Structures are given as structure tokens and as C-alpha cells.
Amino acid sequence: MSCDTIGASLSVTGLNWGPRPDLLLVKDVKFNLAAGDRLAIVGPNGAGKTSLLRCLYRGVAPLAGRIAIDGRDIWQMSARETARNVAVVLQEMPGDFPFSVRDVVMMGRIPRREGLTGWTDLDRAKVDHALEHLELLAMAGRQFSTLSGGEKQRVLVARALTQEPSIIILDEPTNHLDIRHQLELLELLGNLNLTIITTLHDINLAGAFATHVAMMADGRMIGFGSPDEVLTNHAVSSTFGVSAVTHPAFGDRPRHFSFSLATS
Numbered sequence: 001m002s003c004d005t006i007g008a009s010l011s012v013t014g015l016n017w018g019p020r021p022d023l024l025l026v027k028d029v030k031f032n033l034a035a036g037d038r039l040a041i042v043g044p045n046g047a048g049k050t051s052l053l054r055c056l057y058r059g060v061a062p063l064a065g066r067i068a069i070d071g072r073d074i075w076q077m078s079a080r081e082t083a084r085n086v087a088v089v090l091q092e093m094p095g096d097f098p099f100s101v102r103d104v105v106m107m108g109r110i111p112r113r114e115g116l117t118g119w120t121d122l123d124r125a126k127v128d129h130a131l132e133h134l135e136l137l138a139m140a141g142r143q144f145s146t147l148s149g150g151e152k153q154r155v156l157v158a159r160a161l162t163q164e165p166s167i168i169i170l171d172e173p174t175n176h177l178d179i180r181h182q183l184e185l186l187e188l189l190g191n192l193n194l195t196i197i198t199t200l201h202d203i204n205l206a207g208a209f210a211t212h213v214a215m216m217a218d219g220r221m222i223g224f225g226s227p228d229e230v231l232t233n234h235a236v237s238s239t240f241g242v243s244a245v246t247h248p249a250f251g252d253r254p255r256h257f258s259f260s261l262a263t264s
């Protein structure tokens, strides 16, 4: 899918967040992304990945530190300006959401709407474009609540794309998707000219998709760099408590891991 917007840079420094100052779930996180970089955040359950994402999309206010998009602190922007820059695709989905698929995707245009005007031909064209690219045109009139988990996931990605953001933040976007849709979604995201930040439990998908990988454990970013730098046998094995072995790229198949339970 072509996208008229371009990615933005992101700079995070000294970021701390927790529900209370004595319970930090994100601890002294810092990293930089250039426009168009794709970051996969990996780490075991409870490592703080979703908490970090919440800080990045302004879902929670940091207790310390700064998050800047193209050099501008996100807390110095209006909520609308942040929404124009950052689109979010979360795991939680409202169960009873009385809207059609087309309506949900159209909601992505709200931050782009000027005043109280109705939807324009441009808005409708953007929605059709996103529906087509995520293979949703045939179900555009269906109630969102009647879709499968994977179909809902694709609708929420389509909504994010119609927002025309410069950064897309996704929490486990491949969770409900079958293998073909997982690969297609990551290919689609990879072909956008945007900055992407996503959590991914699948280390092999993370390595194949990302330009940068951040490894988290106990609220800290314990590794940040290229997939080859961060996803080593030792780091993956020790962080996840498994025995991880890398297999080199072969033909079309990228470098990948196999896993077994670690023997103590």
C-alpha cells in the first residue's frame, strides 16, 4: 500500500513509568529511531513492553524522561496533533462495538477532519484504499463485533493507515492472524514509508521484519540494535530462559532460531 505521509524520527531519553513512583514498570529507557525505521520490542511476559508502548503513544504520562517526535516533546503537542502523528493498534478490542467495518476504518480520519465538516471524497477514497489493501472490502458493511479476532485485527490496522500517521505503534499485531495474514501484514507494514514500533512475541518474525530490535526484561531495555546484534543465541536463551539456536539464512529463508527448554 502506498502512503502519502513519511515516517518521523523518535527520541526517547531517561523514560520511567509505573502506576506508582515506587513501582516502576519502565526503567530508564532510552533509544533513537530515524524516520522509516522499524522497531520490534521483544521480551518475556511481564517485561514491560506494553507499558513502554503506552508511554510512547501518550496513553500514560511518564514519571521521568522525554519522548520527542522529530525533536518535539509529545507532551508539548495537543492530543489532536499527537493523533495526527501516531496511530495505535492495540490488542484489546471492544466486545460490543455497534459500528460497521467501514465506520471503524473511517474513524481513523477523525484527527484529519477540519472543524465540523462531513466526510470528504478524499476521506472515503482513503478508507476504500485501506479496506482493499487489507482484503476487507467484502466485509465493509458487516458489524465489527461479528468479525473473527484476525479480521478485527486487520480492520484496526486499516483504521491506523487511514489516519496517515508518521509513526504506527502496534501491540502484538500478529496475535490473532493465521500464518499467511501474519506475513502479509508485516510485509505491508514494511513497505510503508513509516516509522513502525511493534511488540512481537515471535522472535523469528521480529528478526525478519525489523530494522532494529529492543529486548526488554524487568522494565529495562537490555539490548537495542540491529536484529543480528541483539538476537544472539546467548541473549535470547538467557532472557527467555530457553535454549535458543540460530540457523543461518538459506535460500529464501532468513536467519532464524529454533528453541527448546533449557536444561539446568
Ligand SMILES: Nc1ncnc2c1ncn2[C@@H]1O[C@H](COP(=O)(O)OP(=O)(O)OP(=O)(O)O)[C@@H](O)[C@H]1O
Binding pocket: 019, 025, 043, 044, 045, 046, 047, 048, 049, 050, 051, 052
Ligand atoms: N497498573 C499496574 N499496576 C500494577 N502492575 C502492573 C500494572 N500494569 C502492568 N503491571 C504489571 O507490570 C508488568 C509489565 O506489564 P506489561 O503489560 O507492560 O508487560 P508485557 O511485557 O507487555 O507483558 P506480556 O508479554 O505478557 O504482554 C506485569 O507484571 C504486569 O502485571
